Amino acid sequence: MIDVRLLRTEPAAVRSALARRHDPDLDAQLDLAVDLDERLRTITAERDRVRSRVNELSRQVGERRRAGDVARAETLQDESRALGQRERELAAEHGRVDEELHTILLTVPNLPHPEAPDGSSDADNPVVHGPFGVEAGFAEHQRVPHWETGEALGILDNARATKISGAMFSMTRGAGAALGRALCQLALDRNADAFEEIRPPSLVTTETLTATGHLPKFADDAFAVERDGLWAIPTAEVPLTSIYGGEILGEEELPRRMMAATPCYRREAGSAGRDTRGLLRVHEFDKVEILAIAAPDQAPDLLDDMVGRAEGTIAALGLAYRTIEICTGDMGQSHHRSFDVEVYAPGVDQWLEVSSVSWFSDYQARRANIRFRRTGEKGTEIAHTLNGSALAVPRVWAAIAEHHRQPDGSIAVPDVLQPYLRGLERIA
RNA sequence: GGAAGGAUGCCAGAGCGGACGAAUGGGACGGCCUCGAAAGCCGUUGAGGUCCUUCGGGCCUCCGUGGGUUCGAAUCCCACUCCUUCCGCCA
Numbered sequence: 007m008i009d010v011r012l013l014r015t016e017p018a019a020v021r022s023a024l025a026r027r028h029d030p031d032l033d034a035q036l037d038l039a040v041d042l043d044e045r046l047r048t049i050t051a052e053r054d055r056v057r058s059r060v061n062e063l064s065r066q067v068g069e070r071r072r073a074g075d076v077a078r079a080e081t082l083q084d085e086s087r088a089l090g091q092r093e094r095e096l097a098a099e100h101g102r103v104d105e106e107l108h109t110i111l112l113t114v115p116n117l118p119h120p121e122a123p124d125g126s127s128d129a130d131n132p133v134v135h136g137p138f139g140v141e142a143g144f145a146e147h148q149r150v151p152h153w154e155t156g157e158a159l160g161i162l163d164n165a166r167a168t169k170i171s172g173a174m175f176s177m178t179r180g181a182g183a184a185l186g187r188a189l190c191q192l193a194l195d196r197n198a199d200a201f202e203e204i205r206p207p208s209l210v211t212t213e214t215l216t217a218t219g220h221l222p223k224f225a226d227d228a229f230a231v232e233r234d235g236l237w238a239i240p241t242a243e244v245p246l247t248s249i250y251g252g253e254i255l256g257e258e259e260l261p262r263r264m265m266a267a268t269p270c271y272r273r274e275a276g277s278a279g280r281d282t283r284g285l286l287r288v289h290e291f292d293k294v295e296i297l298a299i300a301a302p303d304q305a306p307d308l309l310d311d312m313v314g315r316a317e318g319t320i321a322a323l324g325l326a327y328r329t330i331e332i333c334t335g336d337m338g339q340s341h342h343r344s345f346d347v348e349v350y351a352p353g354v355d356q357w358l359e360v361s362s363v364s365w366f367s368d369y370q371a372r373r374a375n376i377r378f379r380r381t382g383e384k385g386t387e388i389a390h391t392l393n394g395s396a397l398a399v400p401r402v403w404a405a406i407a408e409h410h411r412q413p414d415g416s417i418a419v420p421d422v423l424q425p426y427l428r429g430l431e432r433i434a
Numbered sequence: 435g436g437a438a439g440g441a442u443g444c445c446a447g448a449g450c451g452g453a454c455g456a457a458u459g460g461g462a463c464g465g466c467c468u469c470g471a472a473a474g475c476c477g478u479u480g481a482g483g484u485c486c487u488u489c490g491g492g493c494c495u496c497c498g499u500g501g502g503u504u505c506g507a508a509u510c511c512c513a514c515u516c517c518u519u520c521c522g523c524c525a
Contacts, residue, residue, distance in 0.1 A: 064506035066505095068505090068506075086505040087504095
């Protein structure tokens, strides 16, 4: 959520920042928000005046009663009672306007960072690092889609996954299943120097899914367990962000860094029929997420560090990759600044997004109400949040199955993974 | 799933219709004392909103959450959530 006060005091700055997102509906939304904010403050002031008077009269009633002046007390009671009606009306109006304003604010996107590149779609996202590992080109034996290799080696069985759960579910087996687990283990180990490992719940409340910005706007993208009012997490970002929701942290505790390997559930509404063949787009997958809650001044360095971590893991697996920065027109609602790491998969000849590392400024933290107090100072500030995938299993699995495919059809296991696979060097 | 008890400030804990944003103790911070410390003494110590701004204050809100009763609610009533204990079930 953006800061309404900023919209009030610096309307031009907010509007010009948001204009870079190229969303035609935004200006009208902001007009409405400004108007509602103004009305809300007028009503609040009036309501508080009436309340103040009621409080004062009530105090006097108490005094008169104690003094034994019952007649005067009853006169004051009558006066106060009459005011009560007005107070109720104003309170009801306040509630309506407040909710209306809140509803709009929940869908207004975050302000892009001044240095985020301009653009209107993903075609405008500049490559900022790389590409690495593509200089030598790729051999014919690498130009085989991972689903073919996976099925041939008996490590991928999507046909039976579909039988069990329907389209866009996948299933790995044997060394393929172990490979996915090994990738999580690797990502966890590579980030354990700075990030606390968490095993959070995978089902969360509506409030929790709202804090990260996934609700109310993107309800169709999430799986819901309606009977219990819960949602399946689309990423560990969701539970991790809310861990300190409603809390006030000490400055010395920041940055708070956490990571989690969890299953992720996505309905992929609007993508039905696309990428249905292998592991490129599935309803359920495993991912290791890294996340930081920080003071605003710590955020830029953390962002760089986290992008570097995501890249480092892909590089360690011997895969070809590049990093792009997301332009203002392609950014997610909550994003302030965002980078994607893409791995090159020669079998499908595509750059696959395997990590998205983002800085959310105070947008999510305001929704989740995560604050911190500077040492020795009074008052609190809204914290900043950042997060990114340390490793998303299916697409990296796919890239390995294609990039490391050998002329004999086997898959060479990257050195860094072998310790996690009981020393396995080849999947054959 | 059933029964009972509980939820108050950083922590413990009192308050059970009016002077309560909240006793008391502990902690933390500042000061006095001291060569220094401990002890002792004095003071400070929640959050949010809004308005004026003499930067100091006015007003409103918050005692698990949401409703209700009342001139007035931490205190009474209703619903819900969570915690504890016991029973049942169960990886």
